Amino acid sequence: MVKVRVHRISSVSDPETAQPGKQIELVEVRARNDSNPMGGMTGTDEGKMVKGIISQFQSIGVFPVNSREMVLPKMTLFLSEAEYDLLAVRFEVNDVFELIMKDGAFMLKRATEGI
Numbered sequence: 001m002v003k004v005r006v007h008r009i010s011s012v013s014d015p016e017t018a019q020p021g022k023q024i025e026l027v028e029v030r031a032r033n034d035s036n037p038m039g040g041m042t043g044t045d046e047g048k049m050v051k052g053i054i055s056q057f058q059s060i061g062v063f064p065v066n067s068r069e070m071v072l073p074k075m076t077l078f079l080s081e082a083e084y085d086l087l088a089v090r091f092e093v094n095d096v097f098e099l100i101m102k103d104g105a106f107m108l109k110r111a112t113e114g115i
Helices: 039-043 045-059 081-087
Strands: 002-013 020-031 069-080 096-102 105-110
Touching (some): 069 081
């Protein structure tokens, strides 16, 4: 079982039929254990250079800034409107689910507690 969070919901069109649908991105969110990912390197010239590069990536949005959570892409669903209705789950951004994988099947269960 993995806890996943709805990261993004987008409206899409099927490229063959032009029928409307939804793209739902689920991400796994883990708590960060190490607040300093570079270990003891921060005092060295190399460490300062790496820290500067990471800072530049953070400024353009590639890495999260001072986040206590690590966000890992887990699953992206592309559903037609009919499939979305059949699923009978209304996704909202930041909703948390338990992703259960068992016997070749995926199951989403709304989490009762946060991450």
